[in-house]
Amino acid sequence: MRFLARAHQMPVRMIVGAFIVNSGMSKLKGGDEAAEQTHAMAKTAYPVLESRNAQEFTRMLGTFELALGSALMVPLVPSVLAGAALTAFSGGLTGLYLRTPGMREPGGLRPTQQGIGLAKDSWLVGIGTALVLEELGRARDERCTRR
Template sequence: MRMFAQAHQMPPRVAAGAFFLSSGLSKHNADRDTAQGLHGMAVGTYPFLRKQDPEVFTRLLSKAEIAMGVALLVPAVPSLLAGAALTGFAGGLLGLYLKTPGMRQESSLRPSPQGIQLAKDVWLLGIGLGLVLDELLHR
């Protein structure tokens, strides 16, 4: 495993990392209504989260997004590690898209107008897989 990101890996890492860092920071001081909305959507897809307090869930989500953003932005974090983490996180986000009613057009993977915000997370999955494959193929 290479110890530092390669120059060609940095543009997608910066794009995704800046997105995650911004998203995590915006949730850092979320109010109760925002926390309940985020938690409610997550519980619809991942019922095991029902036991989690909405505000605690949102704080943990904020910290996870900030950590993901920093891992992608810091070249010293190996791309295999950052890419694997991003792939897993993006898979969870796409689960919301696939399993939340109303996010897709009927009998299709194409997003509904409400689903576009979640459907765009496919690019995060692509970046994560690209980083992992780049590292595995260049060993």
């Protein structure tokens, strides 16, 4: 079973990975005000984060984004693993979009002007899921071929 990145997966992994690395670097370079804003939005959607220190939370988030983005860009990281991590992370971002007031038009999923940036993160769910499903499908096909 071969789970390493395939050549056709690398363009999307590189682009998404670079975007996430940039986001992580921005969080790590941002000041106290940026950390407060990031934390305020996160704790609105996920109240369990209320007790976290804003700077600590933002530093941890930025560090995680650096690790995730790097994992996506390194072909030696199996696509199933990178895709699963991307799906989990982007699922949290999608939850942020769905739970934050003012991000969606009333009574639906359509984003408001303010929500477009977060709504676009739903594409990452699709990309991560596609990476995982492709690798699981290939593994299943290889098992069936050997029988």
